Amino acid sequence: MRNTYTPSSFLSDDKNFLCILDQSKLPQEEYVLSIQTSDALIDAIKKLKVRGAPAIGVASALGIAVIAKHKIGRDAAELAAEIDEISQARPTAVNLSKACERMQEVLHAHDTNTIDGSLIDKLFFEAQSIYDEEYEQSRRIAEAGLPLIKPGSKILTHCNAGRLATVDYGTALAPLYLAHERGIDFEVFADETRPLLQGARLTAYELTKAGIKTTVLGDSMSSLAIETHGIDLIIVGADRIAANGDSANKIGTNNLAIVAKHYQVPFYVAAPRSTFDLSLKTGAEIPIEMRDPQELSDMWYKQTMIPNEAEIFNPAFDVTSADLISGFITDFGLITSDFEANFKAKVSLES
Ligand code: MRU
Numbered sequence: 001m002r003n004t005y006t007p008s009s010f011l012s013d014d015k016n017f018l019c020i021l022d023q024s025k026l027p028q029e030e031y032v033l034s035i036q037t038s039d040a041l042i043d044a045i046k047k048l049k050v051r052g053a054p055a056i057g058v059a060s061a062l063g064i065a066v067i068a069k070h071k072i073g074r075d076a077a078e079l080a081a082e083i084d085e086i087s088q089a090r091p092t093a094v095n096l097s098k099a100c101e102r103m104q105e106v107l108h109a110h111d112t113n114t115i116d117g118s119l120i121d122k123l124f125f126e127a128q129s130i131y132d133e134e135y136e137q138s139r140r141i142a143e144a145g146l147p148l149i150k151p152g153s154k155i156l157t158h159c160n161a162g163r164l165a166t167v168d169y170g171t172a173l174a175p176l177y178l179a180h181e182r183g184i185d186f187e188v189f190a191d192e193t194r195p196l197l198q199g200a201r202l203t204a205y206e207l208t209k210a211g212i213k214t215t216v217l218g219d220s221m222s223s224l225a226i227e228t229h230g231i232d233l234i235i236v237g238a239d240r241i242a243a244n245g246d247s248a249n250k251i252g253t254n255n256l257a258i259v260a261k262h263y264q265v266p267f268y269v270a271a272p273r274s275t276f277d278l279s280l281k282t283g284a285e286i287p288i289e290m291r292d293p294q295e296l297s298d299m300w301y302k303q304t305m306i307p308n309e310a311e312i313f314n315p316a317f318d319v320t321s322a323d324l325i326s327g328f329i330t331d332f333g334l335i336t337s338d339f340e341a342n343f344k345a346k347v348s349l350e351s
Pocket of ligand 1: 051160239249
């Protein structure tokens with residue numbers, strides 16, 4: 001199954017470019033962007049050309065190795081400063097800062113202060129390890145979540161936590177891809193995910209491309225869809241999970257979790273260990289990214305929908321409290337109780 005689709009990010013054959021499938025152009029156009037500099041990488045992350053917690057970690061790691069390759073003979077401190085800037089491009093997904101820290105550690109452990117061929121090899125090796133780990137973790141998430149996908153299931157998801165948001169199967173969508181491959185019949189309902197429409201543009205794009213029946217609904221329609229369409233399972237991804245299980249994910253996830261509790265629909269969060277941040281006790285400590293008001297005021301940057309006089313509130317994420325979450329679908333198994341104790345036992349803080 002490897003490489004039967006365009007990955008969210010990958011290296012050019014000569015390793016001179018980081019290639020990114022530009023998600024801001026999907027589903028109309030499958031355009032691959034070539035990146036060589038930290039400015040271009042930061043711009044791609046900020047503008048959601050590459051997005052989704054694991055995907056921005058992987059793209060940054062690969063990108064840092066490419067950027068270093070174009071700096072042979074230069075002072076390593078210059079690269080270290082650029083890695084710090086990349087790390088701060090988006091604050092909520094911990095995968096980004098973790099990947100940048102790992103690249104920074106390789107740089108600091110190198111024996112000279114000048115960027116040379118041996119450092120470049122080590123940086124590419126580390127970036128490939130991060131890529132491979134995410135690949136393996138997404139496969140294990142798929143296995144862990146598979147028992148939840150019963151024949152005839154109707155599954156609702158929010159935002160995009162599939163192939164585009166990570167490496168290979170994704171997180172929330174991982175069990176669905178595996179179930180589909182195993183011939184299990186089910187259908188998916190994708191919240192459109194205002195304001196940037198990751199559900200409508202991206203989840204519907206990748207699921208229908210895989211031949212999975214998908215219905216898009218507006219974010220405010222989930223309670224009615226549960227009542228009228230018999231949705232029996234909700235699976236979402238995460239950008240950062242605190243030690244007690246509080247989970248940050250795309251804005252609107254918490255609303256959905258509250259609705260799920262009302263209707264007693266099981267609500268699962270799927271995430272690899274790279275998304276856990278056990279240094280934070282609760283979700284109150286998770287930094288929430290605020291984004292450009294224009295994303296909300298203008299319908300996909302085309303038509304202004306809000307009078308100029310109105311204030312705009314446009315947070316990119318919210319935090320769902322652990323008590324609304326039925327369980328976590330992770331690469332270390334399905335966790336349905338004692339979240340904190342299970343996370344501590346199974347998530348390595350270094351990963
Ligand atoms: O702003 P985005 O599109 O990067 O937000 C992405 C999400 O909220 C995803 O659900 C999350 O990163 C999990 S991706 C496997």
